[in-house]
Amino acid sequence: MMMFALLLHALCAIFLLGAISHQAASTWRSEGGRTQTLTASFARVRGALYARAVIVAYVLTVLLGDVVYGPYRVDVKTMLFDLQLMGWNSAFEIKEHLVAFGLYLLPLYWLLWRISPLDYAGLRRGVTSMLALIVWYALIVGHLLNNIKGVGFQ
Amino acid sequence: MSTDLTPHDALHRDLVRWGLAAFFACAGYLSAVIFERPVFLYFPMIGEWHWAVPLTTPAEALGPPIAFYGWKALGVLCALGAWLMPARWLLRLPACTGFVAVCLSIAAMLLYEARGLFAL
Numbered sequence: 001m002m003m004f005a006l007l008l009h010a011l012c013a014i015f016l017l018g019a020i021s022h023q024a025a026s027t028w029r030s031e032g033g034r035t036q037t038l039t040a041s042f043a044r045v046r047g048a049l050y051a052r053a054v055i056v057a058y059v060l061t062v063l064l065g066d067v068v069y070g071p072y073r074v075d076v077k078t079m080l081f082d083l084q085l086m087g088w089n090s091a092f093e094i095k096e097h098l099v100a101f102g103l104y105l106l107p108l109y110w111l112l113w114r115i116s117p118l119d120y121a122g123l124r125r126g127v128t129s130m131l132a133l134i135v136w137y138a139l140i141v142g143h144l145l146n147n148i149k150g151v152g153f154q
Numbered sequence: 155m156s157t158d159l160t161p162h163d164a165l166h167r168d169l170v171r172w173g174l175a176a177f178f179a180c181a182g183y184l185s186a187v188i189f190e191r192p193v194f195l196y197f198p199m200i201g202e203w204h205w206a207v208p209l210t211t212p213a214e215a216l217g218p219p220i221a222f223y224g225w226k227a228l229g230v231l232c233a234l235g236a237w238l239m240p241a242r243w244l245l246r247l248p249a250c251t252g253f254v255a256v257c258l259s260i261a262a263m264l265l266y267e268a269r270g271l272f273a274l
Contacts, residue, residue: 066223069220069222070196070198070220071198073198073218073220074198074199074217074218077218078218087271087272090267090268090269090271091271093267094263094264094267094271096222097183097184097187097263097267098260098263100180100183100222100225100226100229101176101180101183101256101259101260101263103226104175104176104179104180104183104229104230104233104256105176105253105256107172107175107176108169108172108173108175108176108252108253111168111169111172112169115165119165120169120249122250123169123249123250123253126250126253127253130253130256130257130260
């Protein structure tokens with residue numbers, strides 16, 4: 001059961017990573033220029049369409065993360081302490097904190113993507129890019145920790 | 155007061171309010187982490203929730219506690235503080251105030267956690 005929740009958590013996180021990366025790239029896109037390159041195509045999305053999907057995926061990923069956090073605390077974190085892997089424990093704690101901070105930013109993010117693209121473009125770019133960085137960090141650290149010891153394995 | 159606002163002012167007020175709500179939440183969360191004051195603790199081995207105010211040392215028999223849920227809940231409670239601020243104050247602040255403050259909170263959190271991180 002926990003392994004299934006962890007897999008679903010990972011799949012939601014991967015979906016979120018893709019959506020927020022496209023959206024963040026779209027906020028840095030300059031109008032005009034070459035449109036045939038791979039990077040230009042990556043950024044050439046209608047960012048506003050992604051906002052709702054990003055919020056749903058973010059909240060779902062956080063909720064599933066909360067579900068698997070109990071077994072993580074008992075099995076994995078205890079093992080990290082036993083093996084004196086304090087750096088990895090800190091890396092995961094930073095992930096927890098960043099994800100919570102990102103969660104608190106979601107209402108502002110939602111509001112910024114509901115208004116005209118010409119208004120507050122800099123703030124929209126900043127908030128979206130910050131959320132993208134948080135998601136990237138969380139996914140990489142979560143993956144590395146899972147390599148050390150996954151939830152659901154004895 | 156709010157009926158006198160132009161649509162642009164109303165949007166500005168909302169952006170500042172939600173930005174400050176995010177900052178208050180981050181500040182509350184970070185304070186709870188640094189001062190070890192979650193609202194409640196969860197003990198996953200026995201499946202029990204315990205109020206952590208006033209904080210009591212958890213008994214060994216309960217197993218390892220989870221403070222993370224209590225930190226997040228405290229952050230949400232602190233976010234409500236943004237609705238105590240009058241609109242005229244919010245209109246004087248730049249729209250990015252809350253976001254900049256959140257970035258500073260992230261920097262403070264990274265500094266706090268860096269102690270353990272360098273043990274990697």
